[in-house]
Amino acid sequence: MRLRLFHHRDGARVAFRETGVGPALILLHSAGLSYREYEPIVGELQDRFRLVLPDLPLHGDSEDRPRHPYTLDWYAEVMAAFCRDVGGPRPLVAGHGAGAEILLRAVTTGQLRPGRLIVMPNRLHRAGEPDATERFVRVLARGASAPVLDRTLTHAARLGIRPERGMTLTARGNPAARDLIRHAMADVGGNANLARAWARAVRRWPRGPQLDLLEAYPRIAAPTLLLWADEDVRHPLATAEEALNLLPDAQLRVLPGTGFLIAYDDPVGVARELVAFCR
Structure with a gap:
């Protein structure tokens, strides 16, 4: 994969990898991970698409300075500009977790007009219950804005979020998910800038239900695929079904x-659904 950089007009840096040939397909990963979340499906897709795999700001090799607001609106602005730059005016875009929330905000605010929109498990319009890791990160973030504690807490985060955590995020206990967490946490320890920036992001990311999405769904004109997992207890299928009933041009596929x-649980199935929807 080739590593490249996109620079937003406010100075934020987005690192991304690309590989393959064909129309650009941009995949946004979940909070706390990196572009490597999509490694299992690269081999299945790179002969059909130019895969574009960015690291979201505060992740991987992308922006980590505490000078930016790190609100959901800011993420939507930055990543919408990125998608237009690398994918053209009507890109094929997909998101998972926080990546999906960012895409939905960009689309519903008119900053991004995708040719196709793929939404994978996320909280959508519901509040969502934080798991133990999220609660742990929030506790650390409350202290990370203090100059004395910021560096120390990055080491605590690395010790507290172990590679084995990845296996619990899969239904099949895939051991390869350990490397995903290991890579995501590799450069966290001792990074005071990252600690302060994450503290800002955690405080400003919306936690409650995003009921405005219920009004916005009918205005999403792009063909939309809700690609859902049936054993993700934090993102129940019922939420996707509620959104499906309001989206004007959508389909729901459950793996x-x-x-x-x-x-990581079904790379062949995910790739198959993406190819079928985007062709």
């Missing part, structure tokens, strides 16, 4: 035996 890391 059996999959959890939150849907691409």
Whole structure:
């Protein structure tokens, strides 16, 4: 994969990898991970698409300075500009977790007009219950804005979020998910800038239900695929069904035996659904 950089007009840097040939397909990963969330499906897709795999700001090799607001609106602005730059005016875009929330905000605010929109498990319009890791991160974030504690808490985060956490995010206990977490946490320890920036992001990311989406769904004109897991307890199928009933041009596909890391549980199924929807 080739590593490239996109620079937003406000100075934020988005690192991304690309590989393959064909129309660009941009995949946005979940919070706390990196572009490697999609590694299991690269081999299945790179002969059909130019895969574009960015690291979201505060992840991987992308922006980590605490100078930016790191609100959902800011993420939507930055990533919408990125998608237009690398994918053209009507890109094919997909998101999972926080990546899906960012795409939905960009689309519903008119900053992004995708040719096709793929939404994988996320909380959509519901509040969602934080798991133990999210609660742990929020506790650390409350202290990370203090100059004395910021560096220390990055080491605590690395110790507290172990590679084995990845296996619990899959329905099939895929051991390869350990490397995903290991890579995501590799450069966290000692990074005071990242700690302060994450503290800002955690405080400003919306936690409650996003009821405005219920009004916005009918205005999403792009063909939309809701690609869901049937064993992701934090993102129940019922939420996707509620959205499906309001989206004007949408379909719902459910992959059996999959959890939150849907691409690690069934890479062939995820790739098959993306190809069928985007062709």
